[in-house]
Amino acid sequence: xxxxxxxxxxxxxxxxxxxxxxxxxxxxxxTDRGRLESAFRAxxxxxxxxxxxDLGPMHEVLHQAEELLTEARNTTIDIDAGxxxxxxxxxxxxxxxxxxxxxxxxxxENLARQSKQILASLHAGETADDTPLAEIxxxxxxxxxxxxxxxxGIDRGMSGAFVAVRYEPHPECFFSGDDPLATLAKMPDILHxxxxxxxxxxxxDNYDPFRCNLVIEALTAAAITDVEAVFRLIPDQIRIVGLTxxxxxxxxxxxxxxxxxxxxxKMTTMRVEATRVDALLEIAGELVTAKxxxxxxxxxxxxxxxxxxxxxxxxxxxxxxxxxxxxxYSAVTRARMVPLDQTFRRFPRLVRETAAxxxxxxxxxxxxxxxxxxxxxxxxxxxPLLHLVRNALDHGIExxxxxxxxxxxxxxxxxxxxxxxxxxxxxxxxDDGRGIEPxxxxxxxxxxxxxxxxxxxxxxxxxxxxxxxxxxFSTASTVSDLSGRGVGLDAVQMAAQRLGxxxxxASTPSVGTVxxxxxxxxxxxxxxxxVSVGEERYxxxxxxxxxxxxxxxxxxxxxxxxxxxxxxxLTIPLLHLAELLQLKRRETLGTDLRVLIAQAGGERVxxxxxxxAERAETLLRPLxxxxxxxxxxxxxxxxxxxxxxxVLDLEELIG
Numbered sequence: 123x124x125x126x127x128x129x130x131x132x133x134x135x136x137x138x139x140x141x142x143x144x145x146x147x148x149x150x151x152x153t154d155r156g157r158l159e160s161a162f163r164a165x166x167x168x169x170x171x172x173x174x175x176d177l178g179p180m181h182e183v184l185h186q187a188e189e190l191l192t193e194a195r196n197t198t199i200d201i202d203a204g205x206x207x208x209x210x211x212x213x214x215x216x217x218x219x220x221x222x223x224x225x226x227x228x229x230x231e232n233l234a235r236q237s238k239q240i241l242a243s244l245h246a247g248e249t250a251d252d253t254p255l256a257e258i259x260x261x262x263x264x265x266x267x268x269x270x271x272x273x274x275g276i277d278r279g280m281s282g283a284f285v286a287v288r289y290e291p292h293p294e295c296f297f298s299g300d301d302p303l304a305t306l307a308k309m310p311d312i313l314h315x316x317x318x319x320x321x322x323x324x325x326x327d328n329y330d331p332f333r334c335n336l337v338i339e340a341l342t343a344a345a346i347t348d349v350e351a352v353f354r355l356i357p358d359q360i361r362i363v364g365l366t367x368x369x370x371x372x373x374x375x376x377x378x379x380x381x382x383x384x385x386x387x388k389m390t391t392m393r394v395e396a397t398r399v400d401a402l403l404e405i406a407g408e409l410v411t412a413k414x415x416x417x418x419x420x421x422x423x424x425x426x427x428x429x430x431x432x433x434x435x436x437x438x439x440x441x442x443x444x445x446x447x448x449x450x451y452s453a454v455t456r457a458r459m460v461p462l463d464q465t466f467r468r469f470p471r472l473v474r475e476t477a478a479x480x481x482x483x484x485x486x487x488x489x490x491x492x493x494x495x496x497x498x499x500x501x502x503x504x505x506p507l508l509h510l511v512r513n514a515l516d517h518g519i520e521x522x523x524x525x526x527x528x529x530x531x532x533x534x535x536x537x538x539x540x541x542x543x544x545x546x547x548x549x550x551x552x553d554d555g556r557g558i559e560p561x562x563x564x565x566x567x568x569x570x571x572x573x574x575x576x577x578x579x580x581x582x583x584x585x586x587x588x589x590x591x592x593x594x595f596s597t598a599s600t601v602s603d604l605s606g607r608g609v610g611l612d613a614v615q616m617a618a619q620r621l622g623x624x625x626x627x628a629s630t631p632s633v634g635t636v637x638x639x640x641x642x643x644x645x646x647x648x649x650x651x652x653v654s655v656g657e658e659r660y661x662x663x664x665x666x667x668x669x670x671x672x673x674x675x676x677x678x679x680x681x682x683x684x685x686x687x688x689x690x691x692l693t694i695p696l697l698h699l700a701e702l703l704q705l706k707r708r709e710t711l712g713t714d715l716r717v718l719i720a721q722a723g724g725e726r727v728x729x730x731x732x733x734x735a736e737r738a739e740t741l742l743r744p745l746x747x748x749x750x751x752x753x754x755x756x757x758x759x760x761x762x763x764x765x766x767x768x769v770l771d772l773e774e775l776i777g
Contacts, residue, residue: 127227130171134220137168139467142213145206146470150485152201161209162191163357168216170354173347179237180219180229186244187212208243210471215240264288266339267363274314274341276365284313285349288361289338290320296332300356308352311343396497399457406451407741411760413447414738416440451741455496455644462540462549463491465504469511469538476515483533484519490540495547496644499621503549503641506617506625510551510637511536513611518555518635528632530554542643546623549639558629560586567592587627591615614639622756648742650759650769653718654733655700656708661740661759661769668721670734672714687728694719696728702754702775708732722776729772742769 144161148154169184187209193199215236219229267286276284287309291302306315320335342349346364353360416436466488477484519534526532537552560583567573567589573581593612611625614637618625623641650661651670677687678696685696696717700707718729740759745752754775759767 127175127223130175131220131224134168134171134216137164137171138213138217138220140164141168142210142471143467145209145213146474148201149203149206149474158191158194158201162188162195165191165212166350167354167357170347170350170357173351174354177219177223177229179234180216183212183215183237183240183244186241190244208240210474211243212240214471263365264361264363267365270314270316270339270341271365273316276313276341283343284365285342285344285346286363286365287338287340287342287349287353288363289340289353290359291334291336291338292356292359293333293335295334295359302334302336302338305352305356306338306340309340309342309344309349312340313343314341315339399454399497402454403451403458406447406454407743409447410451410739410741413440413443414740414761416443448739458497459494459644460497460500461491462493462495462500462503462547465500465507466491466538466540468504469507472508473511473515473536476512477519477534480515482515482519482521484515485533485535487535487537488539489537493540493542493547494643495641499547499641499644502617502621503639506614506639507538507549507551509611509614511538514551514553514555514635518553518557520556524556543640545643547641547643549641550636551638552634552636554634557631557633557635558587558590559631563587563589587629590627591625648759648769649737649739650742650767651718651737652735652761652767653699653731654735655703655705655731658705659735659765659767660699660703661738661767662718662772663756663769664737666720666772668719668726671717671719671728673717673728674714678715689719689728692726694726694728696730697776698730700730700732702729718772720772720776722773727776729776 141161141164144157144164147157148161151157165184165188169181169188172180172184190199190205190209194201194205199205215233219233222229222233266288270286270288271284289302289306291300295302306312315338317336317338320337324330324335346362349362353362416439469488470486473484473486514536519536520528520530522532525534535554537550539550539552541548541550563586564573564578564581567586568575568578572589572592578586590611591614611627615625618639618641621641623639626638626640627635628638629635649664651664651667652659653662654660671689673687673696678685679687681695686693687696688694698707715730716732716734718731718734720727720729738761740761742757742759745755745757749755754771756769756771759769761767
């Protein structure tokens with residue numbers, strides 16, 4: 123695709139999503155005028171963008187959708203399911219067309235044929251109105267449009283059609299790269315033009331020559347679609363009214379912008395390719411590695427020359443570079459942060475469609491969508507959430523008769539909530555459905571040969587629920603396109619683990635189920651401790667280590683098949699990192715053991731290492747290629763001496 127088409131695809135996606143959000147909100151609140159206006163502007167702007175390309179079926183469908191929304195704005199039709207459904211169908215169809223455009227440059231023939239069916243549904247949603255256009259009262263034309271026509275000497279009874287334009291450039295338009303007069307000059311067949319200051323004109327003490335404070339009105343003989351195309355990128359700053367003999371057809375791109383106070387600050391945004399930000403992140407990571415190499419350089423200088431002054435200068439430079447690199451890395455990391463709304467906003471329409479297919483009535487409540495996380499996490503979280511949402515709709519939420527019988531509201535409730543906790547985010551999906559019966563899980567596990575009846579009887583309810591995360595485990599008795607195909611919650615758990623998180627499950631029979639995904643906010647720099655096992659060195663995330671101790675071997679006690687020791691009246695199991703990594707264990711008779719006290723599964727565990735070396739702040743890179751998914755390895759990093767270090771996942775190794 124060329125650059126113009128690429129830009130169109132980006133803007134069109136945003137407009138489709140905005141229209142979808144507004145229509146779903148209108149379904150819940152039919153009297154919300156703001157949502158109706160927003161949906162109209164999104165569809166209208168999208169139609170104008172499509173008009174720049176040879177996408178005939180899309181333009182025709184969007185034009186008819188715009189007409190339907192115009193009738194609703196004029197309060198000539200009721201906003202109900204019969205009104206919303208065909209418009210939602212338009213949004214979905216356009217979304218599919220955009221997928222084809224991204225791949226092939228145009229919608230497929232199959233989608234083009236579907237346009238006739240879409241148009242038929244839109245016509246069915248219209249209300250009959252036999253009032254001739256010539257009988258519409260002239261008051262429907264705004265005063266400013268009548269005034270510009272009169273100033274141009276245009277008689278409304280003359281043959282031909284005219285378009286009146288009122289353009290109120292945003293005060294900060296120059297900083298957005300907009301030139302109002304250059305934009306207006308693109309409009310063909312201008313008959314009359316007048317430029318006036320916007321009232322009230324700022325006092326001379328507050329006058330800012332870099333802010334636009336003008337109102338531009340024009341009259342043209344061009345077609346209204348040509349005029350719309352000129353202003354398609356600034357729909358909130360323009361009003362367009364078509365003037366035809368003995369009738370008025372109003373077509374507003376959007377309401378005039380609200381007045382902005384003098385010297386008001388405006389937040390500007392800029393689209394940047396994700397690969398460019400990723401490249402900056404890689405450079406910042408390399409700077410971290412280079413910075414780490416300065417510290418041993420200072421030590422070597424002191425040993426080689428005994429020049430303490432030189433060593434102190436290197437250390438001072440190291441500290442300054444460390445500060446600057448940290449600030450750079452933090453800035454690049456923030457540049458990758460996007461709100462979860464980018465993923466959350468895809469679910470209202472999905473829940474509506476899926477619930478309708480299942481014959482259920484479900485309300486989706488979304489909270490915390492403004493919480494931000496790394497772009498990759500926000501994108502990757504969609505698939506596991508999609509699985510959980512479908513699971514809740516299919517298995518969790520009961521059908522309306524069952525809910526009424528059990529004393530619940532007829533409509534089910536599904537809540538998608540996000541919140542930030544320190545350096546992590548928690549994404550919670552809660553339903554008020556039937557909940558999960560532990561006995562049913564035990565029975566399914568016994569039937570599949572996963573557990574014996576004796577072992578199943580000893581499991582607590584909380585432990586039993588964790589069986590749902592076993593590969594291929596499912597309690598579904600039937601197979602559908604939503605569930606029962608053997609792809610269970612293990613896929614959700616694995617997806618969360620790939621992102622450095624985990625999933626928690628809590629459920630109460632007849633009350634509901636809660637899934638909580640705990641994920642890191644970003645793939646940021648990690649503080650690691652370098653440890654040795656034999657001749658090998660490994661990294662251990664410092665946040666997973668509570669403390670380090672020296673332990674006398676006399677204090678180690680054999681317990682069944684393992685070892686343990688007592689630390690401050692607490693018995694702690696003792697493991698050897700060499701054995702966890704399947705390496706040869708070094709004999710350490712008569713010497714104290716170096717032990718890391720780590721947290722695993724809510725319990726404290728001692729891990730014996732041969733030596734504890736330096737600590738470092740470094741960029742952790744996930745495993746790729748053949749090593750991807752290797753258990754017990756969190757990723758790799760590069761130390762200051764240029765050597766690659768494997769960073770361990772202690773909790774996974776111990777488990």
